[in-house]
Amino acid sequence: METLQVYKKKEFMHQSMLNLFQYQNQSELNRFQCQKTLIMFKNHIKIAWRSLKRQPFFAFLNTFGLAIGMAGGLLISLYIYDEMNFDTMFKDADRIYRINADIKFGGTESKSAQVSAPMAAAMESDFSQVELTTRFRNLGGMLLRKSNTEANIKEEGATFVDATFFEMFGLDLLVGDMQTALKEPNTLVLTRTAALKHFGLKKAIGQSLVLNNTDTYTVTGVIEDMPERSFLRNHNVFMAMAGNEDAQKQEWTSHNFFTFIKLIPGADIADFQTPLQSMLGTYIMPYVQTFLPGATEEQLEASGNYLYYGTIALKDIHLYSAKDHELSPNSSIQNVYILSFIGLFLILLASVNFMNLSTAQSLKRAKEVGIRKTLGSDKPALIRQFLTESGLISFISLLFSLGIAVVAIPYFNALSGKSISIPFTEPVFWMALFIGATVLALFSGMYPAFFMSRFAPVKVLKGAGATSTGGGNIRSLLVVFQFAISVFLIVSTLVVFMQLKFIQSKDLGFTKDQVLIVDDVYTLGEKATAFKEQVEQLGQVQSATLSSFLPTPSVRSNTSFFKEGGATAENSINMQIWNVDDNYIPTLNMEILEGRNFDRQFGTDSTAMLINESAVAILGVQAKEALGMRIIRNFENGSSNNFTIIGVIKNFNYESLRENIGAVSMTLGRSTGSLAVKLEAGNFSNSISSIEGIWNKVAPGQPFSYRFMEDSFNTTYEAEQQLGRIFVTFTILSILIACLGLFGLAAFNAQKRTKEIGIRKVLGASIGQITYRLTTDFLKMVGVAIIVSLPVGWYLMNKWLEDFTYRIEISWWVFAFAALIALTIAVLTVSYQSIKAAIVNPVKSLRT
Template structure:
């Protein structure tokens, strides 16, 4: 019986090549798109799960507000780790990371410097706590001694053979000499440590042993004991504030209490977050690694669901529509003794064959498309062909898809009454039209929703790109590692400024693009109570900083090298004046101290107020900031004139190489650095475009098939209308208008849902667009245009047929 049903199913599929090609191709696209998204989601959800006891590891966070806007930080103070280990019995182990950014390494007998993008100081138990795979060295003793380091295999291969690297020495940042005591396997790409290649022992870092509760520089992780959870440590963690932080603050504010601190509107809240939640749920300052966003996972999950639903709806719609052509076949089957179950099995067999054919084609499509998707998403995803679980899930999903897609057509067709269908009464009375209309509405509602999402993401990115940032990021070259030039940095800058293609240049500690920064407490002269503290960043810059970046003054003046007292001058931003409670004019001439006690022996006189500029993501408000004159080296920003940028960069590199021949010239353009901040949104926008296009294409396949069926079913009506004088345009309109009504209903359903969903997405941005009527109009018009193009082809094709031929057709 099974063999017989299989043969009949195959013959039935071959009899309807157009219908089944649409079904197969539509399902294949849906399967391919859904598979790629599911692999992406699985990769995102698997972050950090490879580490030993990852479910027991948590990171300590702190939310703090003190003299300015609140901050959500992923770093806590150095003594926090010891206090946790001593005071919270549920904690088994603690570890600290002190990220150190780009670091140079060179062999003792070589001046050739090799840059590693991410190095970190770390406690001695990093290998054992995270279960890192040690290739060479003792995992328990590798970082016990000061000036010892562990390198990844890729990092050590740049200097020595990994097997002979233990005990060899490297010079770090042209200063200290470190001994290699361990080599670990390269870290997985889906881990928070993926970008780190150098791990230096904190035993040789004096700052790690200071009792400085006010500085937050250490990413601190704890491992809970078995049967303990985050709720058990929440109260003891928060108790650290009164137990340690308040006594520390009393050195500067004698007599201050927790109640007084909180009464001034300040707070310090400690909490923990699971290691496996960091990638998708943490958006804090100084996160280690590049994080994703759980909201994007939700969005992509819905898109995957929509894709497979659209493909299934196509199958159901086309199958039920074309089943009317098989009404007589079913009537004869029933007359000859076929029962309802047999007919259902037969049609489920057909849907199963189409589904598994689509699965094979969909897998091939996914395999072809995956490299392009990896480039877009910056991933290294692959189809796990060798995994039995993957194939089990895939075939189970295919069977479920075949049942879901084929069950309604099968049950629908099994209900045909032999007497009615054999009389020929009845293509119009067999039913299913309302359901098909509902499914078309659902398909296009999803498509319109995705169009709205695509347009909103694109508009927000355009808004970010075009918004006045308060500084100039175009044609600005950023050169890193200026501290390696030491006393030659000033002469390097002056020589670069002499180039005809260079407009200006500046040396500074920070620039308005992502980098590791910390805040400090500042006080107006004469106000030393904690209510008067202003928590803001203090950037050390040179005299050309404002001009090079085109920063605008609201009041006062710029730094002037001819005025000797400007060495103790300060320029603050508008946010700082707001926190100080003074206007931009009133604050001029005021003296500000950085810290209290001995730290406040030097005062800075405010000489200017700079207009707020965005030095952080537009998800955040612009926080207080101060600029001071100093010889601090970190970056050099070079403002270029229009022209041949490659030639200019080459000339600057030549000047660099003449001063530091062993160090590679590390540079980038500021607009590229700015764009990195919004890379997640940019990728999401591109993914939206791709899968929105796929969903629209799938919906159009179904609409195309239904339009073809509708035109075929009404072929005699068309002939009669033409004989009675109807024009091609009138007939095309009559055939198209019913479908366009359905699309109109879909638009009315999708618009409010799209507004609600995308408005929620925009809430993550402090500076954002308003979703205007234009986006809804564009989405509606695009959906109508696509539907018209899809339907009109079949309508026009039917309208131009010779009426004589139409009226002869049975």
């Protein structure tokens, strides 16, 4: 208190002295300065608040635009944070890698995330830098029931896993003993959710479960649910690898095991590449020679075949791994980039709006600047004042944007397929928001602040007639920039949607419409055929086919065949083999180009084979010549099957349209995974309930599940559809922001030209002429924006389309359409203000 008194007294004594050296000690001076700054700051805030209140329209445009941009940016940041932090929760995640294999053999290429079963053990014993290995053998969905009950429950995400699972990923058992949990065959570990579903947490241990109505397993442990942000999300049942027959075999060329390694601390993964690849010589070639005697690595290479091993860090899997089959569907870093750009665009757009609207208002503020300068304000003080103002707007917008984000997040989650929540309780989140809003305020406020603090008082105070305050060029440039981004987004949206449309309407080589699929028919066992026959009797059913192989993307593997003439690398053909029945081709409406479909009347059709055009290409013959060719499949025990080609099927897209169509063969065989039912057009609900009735009669207690092929097809393109929806949403947002800016600018422009408009009207200009005059100025800017953005859009969208093997050409009218949309929106936005200005009575506008 005393010092306060002292300095106040001193201050009074030196009231007109600015010389700082008169303050006797530095700390006193600092405190004094500090207090001054605070007073000034309070004053700035007060003035900022009042000027906002005095111009509610501009204040609204400013804060609303900024809030939308911020909310968009915020949601996208949360999304990206989520995407970038997959699998980081696992202990030692930095040392864990997955082994990949790129393979070409027998004319078929594959990029596999899985390797052979014996590889894990070999790596662990041969390479000192490998501390631990764990394999997964994914089974997907399966049916589960307690051993003493009849009713099955479907459980998604069941997998065999090595006993090292817990140690590898640092997982703790909630119940059970880690040392023994997955050691014995026919034991399994459930996640908390699965355990609660069947037994309850504590009671689960020691209970028996029957899997797929065949094998009985004992529950030996319960773990926490797998994190949403991990590659094991939605996996609930982990069965001991010890019970998997394939896992014990020394089959070096079947790639069916997701294999993870943990390096010893300090080991470099780069040094592991050479030893890893050397396994080809040490293990794979000797194995290959057992069925291709005399085969060498050189030979293999010369015939265009290869097998490259690689590794990917656990934390990179989600964004960087795009192998044929993954444990869980992955995202791609490309999406993260696209979204980052969109987020950045949104914030930039909002920020540009802010700059535009602020400098546009400068005419009004000019007088204030002049007065303040004559009252003794210097430039830095004015800059501080304007920055405080933009800071205030920025923080008000931030509050609004949080509100918008809270409202929008369910929609955003639906849009992006995520389950993001706003981390309100995280201090880091608030810090980030604070820093973000401050940076945005500085970034957006800097230009207006410098621009406006420059005004010379003599000029702006001269009278009422200041007509221009400059900065028009930069404002025009900013508008061009905004619209260029909007036009680009419009083009992108159109292209994404056209590609999606193209995919949906493309001739796939089969008809997916009106095909109902009943899953898990194998649980009916012998009764599957009876079920099929009864379904076929239903009125609306055209035909039905039993097969586990449907032309929608799923887990598949190739099988090696040979042409007649010996088991050599040149003669080998790698293709899929699908077991189907004779109704398969007609039910799915596939086209036979040459030859014929299977027919029960031919007794020999058990050794008959249909192949697709891709397979014909590997054979190196014309479709016609393929008929009658013999294809041999060798088994490990020395026996073999001979097939005769009886028909060639027109290529059909069974994988996503991003992929080429691989070689497929079909043989008659019992395969009862699903029943595909072709229905006649009409209302399907009756047929569905009839089919369910039959199911329940044939197999009481088994869960009935069905889907339409069309829907499963659509899920294949979920990523694209998501991208499309995200594009649409953010395009609309960015156009909205750009329009807010344009609207504000048009209002300002009309204001600025009030006098000019008055004079023109007195001289006889019509309202139409004036509106035209005011509007065309803006349209010119939009025109420039269109010219700038179209080539960029063309280039980038062609890049995006390159991902698809089957894609559209971007035609000129897409650009014309985008340009038209942008121009129309601009005209609508601007003309309101222009007309409003044009109809003002000149007597009013010319009065000074």
